[in-house]
Amino acid sequence: MLNSGILDLPFSSSISAFALDRSRSTQSANKLVVVFLRGALDGLSAVVPYSDPQYYSLRPKIAIPKPGQEGGVLKLDGDFGLHPNLAPLLSFWQNKNLAFVANSGSPDPTRSHFDAQDYMESGLPGVKAGSTGWLNRLLKELPDNGSPVRALNVGTTTPRILQGPIACATYAPSNRKKVSAIESPYIARAFEKMYEDRKDDLGQAFREGMEARATINEKLSDTMTAADQGAVQANKFSGFGKQVGKLIREEPKIQVAFVDLGGFDTHVNQGAAQGPLANNLNVVGRGLAELANSLGSSFERTLIVVMSEFGRTVKENGNGGTDHGHGNFIWLLGGPVEGGKIFGKWNGIAQKNLYEGRDLPVYSDFRGVLKTTVAEHMGLSQKQAETIFPGFKAQENLRLLKG
């Protein structure tokens, strides 16, 4: 239960500034942003094993050409290259702030989007029974700074990963400043009488909603005005990445943010250097770069994790697309990341090395990628990390963070 909430409000900006100064050096001021690409991103089109001839023979229609060719990949190293539409991320790789974990994902064999997303968001692969989301469990372990925007959910409904006892502020990206009825004091007062003192989840939702709206409106007031000139495209990550970055930069009490992007279920005509998937990757690449850039100095304290429920078949299907697969790449971006590297075990894509002869295997369990990394980054003890991914014993420490 939140109790200090409303009282903070008139002073929020000065308190924020104070908190920012004081916490710069402490780990608790570190931030985690999780970007979920729903529908199962074809990882092999994003991080392309261009040196492997089989990649081209298995994907005659949809392979991304070799570096230097028209529409070719952007070279990361001697084996891998980025999809050309992820060009905005290349400098982060070069500056060693971007890394990938190959053959990573959920150990559960399901090829169902819904289950796989569910497992990745609950952090409990194979467990169907309702549980909290792992980001919510993480929030529970972080110091409670009393802010209703501790957790920022970019979207409209609370995703599984944030479900649980800690409320999140839902922020639907918009390019205009919303002055809604409930924000007028005359109307707010009337509703407050019904909701404010309620001890239940409705009362809490009301208080936190009112407070979060005030905070977000205040922090974004200038970008929203600017948006009238078309600066921010609503519902496009490439536009609102900027807003999210600014919010995190200016509202130090945000500890965790979650961004949901859909449209990656490319069964049919996914395209190669151009096409539907390329268009989506363009949104992701630009969005992440703008998010990272607008974080300003907070970039040094922010870990951005990009993940998808599973990968797709290595071989293209009969419809110029790819079907539900298994392993994928997890992306890590941010100041703290030991960047410029591709982590994880890579055995190529010869059929004998594939999961069930068709998909990338999962050598690095996503919990293994995240458990130590997130714990270290957010300053959690071993015991605390245990509550986030209960029952999971990491086999390896990939050392994904600097230092």
Added chain:
Amino acid sequence: MTEKRVRPGHIASLCLAALAGALITSFAPAVQSKDEKTDVDIEGKVAHVLSRLTFGAKPGQIEEVEEEGLENYLTRQLHPEKITLSEEIEKLGKVEARAKDPVYLFLNYGRPALMALAKGNQNGSPKEDEAVKKVIGEYQRKLYEESALTRIKRATESPQELKEVMTDFWFNHFNISQEKGLDHVWIGSYEERAIRPFVLSKFRDMLGATAHHSGMLFYLDNWQNTKDPGSSAPANELEGKKRGRFSGINENYARELMELHTLGVDGGYTQKDVQELARVLTGLGLPPGAGGGGNLKNSADITAMGMAGQAMLSKTGRDRLAEIGGAAQPERTRRRLVREYGPPPQIKGNRELGYYFDKNRHDFGDKVLLGQVIKGEGEAEIEKVLDLLARHPATARHISYKLAQYFVADSPPKSLVEKMSKRFLDSDGDIAATLDTLFHSSEFYEKKYRGAKFKSPYRYLLSSLRATNSKVEDPKLILGFLKQTGMPLYQCLTPDGYKNTKEAWLNPDNLLNRLNYATALGTGRCPGVKIGHTDPAMIADACTQDLSSRTIQAVKEAPQNLKAPLVLGSPEFMVY
């Protein structure tokens, strides 16, 4: 009557003495209502039933049903054919988007018509471009708005209340999305032909209809599902190209058919079963020339439409558009095109649901599904596997769980799910029978489940419209509300449909959006909605939960114009 609703008390405390008097009078007979033998809590029971079997009670309805008798009400609702509809409500099923077959809709609103219009204007001026864009926009919006408006009007106004609730349930269960390409022309037809006729009858019939309707065939890609060429790759490159989109297995529909539509994710099937089912479903696709690709360009009809569009737009440009109605009257424009260039030609396949079984793309080998051998014999295999899936105990459990979660509680009691599963199996998947078990179970009436469900945005919206006796005339504003609250109508992208739990919908932003909307509706400022009344006492009467003393106090103290918004936005109005 040890415990009862304090309805008359609400009214008095809202200081509307005259109305309160009237309601107290109508309340009196309810106390002596005789149709319930043993239960002491009849008024609470009726309110509970109405809260679950409708999208929210209308003012005075609780008293009406008490008078009619709960059992009579339940029987009528479970057998909607016993309820006569007014002409006004009947008409709602006859709009073009709902009444026409999928082939017609494709030809008149699908790609051919739109591309023809766009291409026809290749040499047009910027101004003409604008006009064409407008026509196309109108074309595309027409079917969606028609489907959405009639859905909402039925849900608000039809006396077949449970049927409308079940339409929401089953559409969501067999979800398709208007956002996926061509499906935008088929949404209304899909609901009208594949869902609504079966929402209270046999599950197997609905399963069969959804499996064959263009809307589902397109949404989950089965229209492309084709026998695997295997090692016998095309003899030459040219042949490979000819096969185009039909060159391999697509298991998307097969998987969701078992995971979401029938057995459920814990239903005991394997990846191998998915592959086998996909093989069974090979060749079940769209009619060539009506979404099924292939012959699209060769169809005389498409050519005619294309020529019509080109002639119309390039020949005389804007003047011609204006002459025949143009952007302002897309419907007239379209009819004119058909008149001038003739009716559509014969299209192969089934026109009612819009499917075509292509033997040449079907895998005639034997399959093994869930341990049963399915002999390779063509289209009949599909009926066999649908029988197998519809009658599987895992399906009975899965459907019963979902119904119990929808009607009783987010975590429904196991005992109830078991009873319902048994009835489902015993009645060969009769939905009304299964619901009859639910509505007569002791679990359904348990005190702890009353008011335990949190309204989804869709239900919240409809309950507010019903409580104010409102009629929607233009759906734009309320569709906007649904979008903003994360539940845009007919636009759920994923095949699992929208969730129906509090966890999914109670969050700060969602609540504030409701309060904003409640303020608009309660103050009578809801464009496109003909509001019946904004009388706070009548809204309170329709609220199936007792208002708390805190709510009553807040309403009393509020300025007059905010009383109705407060009742509509009260915590008690959020639950059911």
